[in-house]
Amino acid sequence: MSSTADITAAPEKRRQGIRWGELAPFIALAVIVILGALINSNFLSANNLLNVVTRSAFIAIIAVGATFVIASGGLDLSVGSMMAFVTGIMIMSMNAMVPALGNWAILAGAGVALVVGSLCGLLNGVIVTVGKIEPFIVTLGTMGIFRAFITFLSDGGSIPIDRSLREAYRPVYFGDFLGIPYPVLMTIVVIAVGSFLLYRTKYGRRVTAAGSSDDVARFSGVHVGRVRTMAFVIQGFCVAVAAICYVPRLGAATPTTGQLWELQVITAVVIGGTLLRGGKGRILGSVAGALILEVIANVMVLSDMVSEYLVAAVQGAIIIIAMLAHRFTNAR
Amino acid sequence: MNAAVHALAETTALPVLRAEGLAKAYGPITVLKDVTLDIRPGEVHAIIGENGAGKSTLMRLLSGHARPTAGHLEMDGTRVDFADSVQAEAAGVVLVHQEILLAPDLTVAQNLFLGRELTRGLMVDDRAMNRRTAEVLARVGANAHPADIVSDMPLAQQQLIQIARALLDDRKVVILDEPTAMLANEEVEALIGVVDTLRSQGVAVLYISHRLEEVEQLADRVTVLRDGEMIGTWPASELDQRQMAELMVGRELSMLYPPKRGLSSAAPLLVVKDLSVDHGKVEASFEVRPGEVLGIGGMIGAGRTELIEGLMGLRPSHAGSIQVNGTTIARPSVEAMMHAGLVYLTEDRKGKGLLLRERLAPNLTLQALDSVSPGIMLDRAGETRALREAVEEYDIRVRALTLEAGQLSGGNQQKLLLAKVMMTDPSVVIIDEPTRGIDIGNKSEIYKFIDALVQAGKACVVISSELPELVGLADRVLVMRGGRFVAELTGEEITEQKVVYAAASSRDRTGGRAIA
Ligand SMILES: Nc1ncnc2c1ncn2[C@@H]1O[C@H](COP(=O)(O)OP(=O)(O)OP(=O)(O)O)[C@@H](O)[C@H]1O
Numbered sequence: 101m102s103s104t105a106d107i108t109a110a111p112e113k114r115r116q117g118i119r120w121g122e123l124a125p126f127i128a129l130a131v132i133v134i135l136g137a138l139i140n141s142n143f144l145s146a147n148n149l150l151n152v153v154t155r156s157a158f159i160a161i162i163a164v165g166a167t168f169v170i171a172s173g174g175l176d177l178s179v180g181s182m183m184a185f186v187t188g189i190m191i192m193s194m195n196a197m198v199p200a201l202g203n204w205a206i207l208a209g210a211g212v213a214l215v216v217g218s219l220c221g222l223l224n225g226v227i228v229t230v231g232k233i234e235p236f237i238v239t240l241g242t243m244g245i246f247r248a249f250i251t252f253l254s255d256g257g258s259i260p261i262d263r264s265l266r267e268a269y270r271p272v273y274f275g276d277f278l279g280i281p282y283p284v285l286m287t288i289v290v291i292a293v294g295s296f297l298l299y300r301t302k303y304g305r306r307v308t309a310a311g312s313s314d315d316v317a318r319f320s321g322v323h324v325g326r327v328r329t330m331a332f333v334i335q336g337f338c339v340a341v342a343a344i345c346y347v348p349r350l351g352a353a354t355p356t357t358g359q360l361w362e363l364q365v366i367t368a369v370v371i372g373g374t375l376l377r378g379g380k381g382r383i384l385g386s387v388a389g390a391l392i393l394e395v396i397a398n399v400m401v402l403s404d405m406v407s408e409y410l411v412a413a414v415q416g417a418i419i420i421i422a423m424l425a426h427r428f429t430n431a432r
Numbered sequence: 433m434n435a436a437v438h439a440l441a442e443t444t445a446l447p448v449l450r451a452e453g454l455a456k457a458y459g460p461i462t463v464l465k466d467v468t469l470d471i472r473p474g475e476v477h478a479i480i481g482e483n484g485a486g487k488s489t490l491m492r493l494l495s496g497h498a499r500p501t502a503g504h505l506e507m508d509g510t511r512v513d514f515a516d517s518v519q520a521e522a523a524g525v526v527l528v529h530q531e532i533l534l535a536p537d538l539t540v541a542q543n544l545f546l547g548r549e550l551t552r553g554l555m556v557d558d559r560a561m562n563r564r565t566a567e568v569l570a571r572v573g574a575n576a577h578p579a580d581i582v583s584d585m586p587l588a589q590q591q592l593i594q595i596a597r598a599l600l601d602d603r604k605v606v607i608l609d610e611p612t613a614m615l616a617n618e619e620v621e622a623l624i625g626v627v628d629t630l631r632s633q634g635v636a637v638l639y640i641s642h643r644l645e646e647v648e649q650l651a652d653r654v655t656v657l658r659d660g661e662m663i664g665t666w667p668a669s670e671l672d673q674r675q676m677a678e679l680m681v682g683r684e685l686s687m688l689y690p691p692k693r694g695l696s697s698a699a700p701l702l703v704v705k706d707l708s709v710d711h712g713k714v715e716a717s718f719e720v721r722p723g724e725v726l727g728i729g730g731m732i733g734a735g736r737t738e739l740i741e742g743l744m745g746l747r748p749s750h751a752g753s754i755q756v757n758g759t760t761i762a763r764p765s766v767e768a769m770m771h772a773g774l775v776y777l778t779e780d781r782k783g784k785g786l787l788l789r790e791r792l793a794p795n796l797t798l799q800a801l802d803s804v805s806p807g808i809m810l811d812r813a814g815e816t817r818a819l820r821e822a823v824e825e826y827d828i829r830v831r832a833l834t835l836e837a838g839q840l841s842g843g844n845q846q847k848l849l850l851a852k853v854m855m856t857d858p859s860v861v862i863i864d865e866p867t868r869g870i871d872i873g874n875k876s877e878i879y880k881f882i883d884a885l886v887q888a889g890k891a892c893v894v895i896s897s898e899l900p901e902l903v904g905l906a907d908r909v910l911v912m913r914g915g916r917f918v919a920e921l922t923g924e925e926i927t928e929q930k931v932v933y934a935a936a937s938s939r940d941r942t943g944g945r946a947i948a
């Protein structure tokens with residue numbers, strides 16, 4: 101039926117075909133939203149939706165970073181503890197700088213957070229690449245270390261932010277610009293920058309190359325270690341951005357801040373279509389994954405069919421279903 | 433045009449496997465059409481054709497690894513429909529893939545029995561598995577121990593392990609897709625012995641190879657595919673190598689090897705002094721001059737690939753000094769070498785050469801990314817342009833530019849890999865097994881390419897296990913044995929016998945690390 105002559109000039113037909121596998125997380129999100137609307141009419145209220153999206157911002161922002169790490173062939177289990185640690189350091193430095201800087205302490209503290217977060221990521225990355233140790237093990241270790249540090253710094257209690265800063269800092273979580281909450285704006289910025297880095301730059305190309313095959317990348321002159329370390333740094337930076345948006349919400353860092361977030365983040369990334377074995381990263385998918393998790397929690401709270409204590413169970417089931425769906429859409 | 437299928441004495445034998453009007457399309461792309469083929473018990477049936485002709489596809493259809501879009505299979509006269517390769521294997525049809533598909537971190541025995549482990553009670557019976565593994569390894573002439581870890585072995589040994597795996601159980605049809613592409617002469621001899629034994633036991637062997645001398649020597653019948661179509665089946669005795677080649681490409685062929693260039697006396701482009709790789713396992717010094725093709729010969733495991741990987745900083749190595757194009761390289765790395773003008777094309781295109789799940793353009797530009805996209809951003813348009821040019825220049829047969837590298841036929845992957853390293857505009861090119869899996873027409877293209885390269889004042893180092901290639905191509909040959917260069921041959925001295933003689937020492941026939 102098709103001629104095999106002059107094959108190289110064949111039009112690039114495949115591009116037009118809809119790639120269902122890539123759309124899956126968005127379709128799933130739409131389905132869950134529709135279900136939510138059917139279950140409880142309050143679900144679709146602007147207020148509730150904004151709330152859900154705002155709350156999902158933290159996981160979404162961290163998941164963008166995790167997309168880099170996972171696409172490059174790594175894994176970071178320490179993001180939850182790192183988040184708590186960065187939050188603690190940030191609040192402590194803001195408090196320390198209040199007398200000298202007044203409200204500017206917020207900006208300075210945010211700067212400190214970004215530096216500390218990036219350094220935490222660098223630590224993970226260097227141990228993984230220079231020490232040549234499985235990222236799973238390394239970040240399992242640093243997960244414990246960061247968690248212990250925040251517990252130590254807070255003496256088992258909490259590190260509250262200075263009263264004088266509350267008012268000025270509040271809008272970063274609760275405020276909005278043209279009706280869009282700041283955390284959501286922040287997420288959009290992170291998505292835009294992340295997508296640019298991953299899809300448009302040479303660095304992004306090298307991330308996927310290193311993730312698809314360590315050997316091929318090495319044999320092609322790619323500095324696999326550097327590329328991977330950088331992915332961990334990006335992850336740490338994203339954690340710091342999330343921490344900056346998160347602090348005004350609760351006003352303190354505690355030993356339970358960010359607990360189990362690593363699971364939510366990895367779940368978001370995986371249901372978003374990024375492969376755990378590396379080599380492909382889907383930033384928007386990861387964000388859709390974060391939204392899915394938050395919407396499910398919200399729908400369960402709004403409806404009284406299932407106890408909200410089971411939220412984690414449902415989220416756990418989702419990751420398994422997502423992987424099964426992936427298996428079937430990919431089977432040729 | 434279905435050429436006459438010649439009547440042979442044994443035509444009366446009922447075919448053990450029969451393909452009837454077999455076709456395969458991937459989406460809109462038809463890669464195989466209307467193949468009707470009889471496979472008889474006790475015959476060695478060679479399938480030949482150009483790269484991308486559809487040989488591997490046909491074999492996958494016969495062995496349940498892919499399902500036909502039209503046509504069907506018959507075994508012993510009854511229609512069969514293999515849902516997957518497990519069913520095909522149960523029916524006695526097994527395919528040994530062109531590419532290595534083994535679990536790299538498991539032992540040889542664990543790989544052979546993967547999924548069908550022998551047990552005693554609840555426990556796996558390692559002793560029995562190791563014993564049977566040792567038996568079958570001996571049968572295929574593999575120099576390995578059942579407890580060796582696969583990833584530690586040279587590719588050739590891994591290939592033999594794959595073959596051993598297929599022969600573990602009794603088979604009716606054994607399909608070997610380019611089994612000898614990675615083997616050196618000695619292993620090829622052993623493999624031919626195995627095939628002979630299978631034939632005498634009444635097993636049908638389907639045999640794909642681009643080495644036509646093997647086909648001539650081994651096959652009873654030969655089927656030729658061209659562009660997904662079956663050209664015909666002939667008794668092997670009626671065809672010589674030249675006729676086979678011309679049936680494959682559909683035109684007359686010119687000389688295979690370009691004329692030699694003679695010795696060069698210009699200042700060397702590459703000077704390597706006292707390079708020691710893997711803590712002394714391989715040690716060598718050598719030079720390459722502009723305008724010459726330096727061949728490196730030796731048996732599998734002699735350390736040729738290790739030498740070059742060490743030179744490129746891809747293995748632990750230490751050198752007295754390395755100079756490329758007059759630049760001294762203090763710490764060798766692929767990147768430093770590339771900037772100085774030296775590139776290396778690996779023998780392991782699947783494992784180390786190409787990202788199989790990526791599209792063609794990212795693969796092509798991965799190494800030369802900085803020159804294709806000088807800024808921090810990717811130049812997508814530039815990449816597509818580069819791909820079109822490469823497809824044109826290297827005659828890469830792709831049916832769509834958006835395919836993934838893993839969807840190209842083996843030979844076309846090799847051409848893509850060549851295009852990839854040439855993107856960096858090197859002055860010294862080291863090619864490990866340049867024509868592995870490449871058909872005869874393209875072989876002569878690659879030889880012409882190498883010739884043009886050195887004519888332009890560049891230099892080329894060729895590592896090859898194919899003796900005729902080494903002898904036909906090189907102006908100078910260094911022979912490696914046991915990690916050391918043991919002979920240098922030039923001009924008239926370069927003959928197959930001399931290379932073999934130097935490569936095989938009386939004391940230690942394997943020379944390398946094959947025996948643990
Ligand atoms: N999954 C796929 N999707 C699209 N095209 C494919 C796919 N797999 C193979 N092809 C195409 O089918 C054609 C035949 O490939 P095949 O591997 O059978 O060739 P071959 O004769 O074995 O070549 P070689 O000698 O290079 O190994 C090639 O053009 C290849 O690009």
Ligand SMILES: [Mg+2]
Binds near residue numbers: 488530841843
């Ligand atoms: Mg093939």
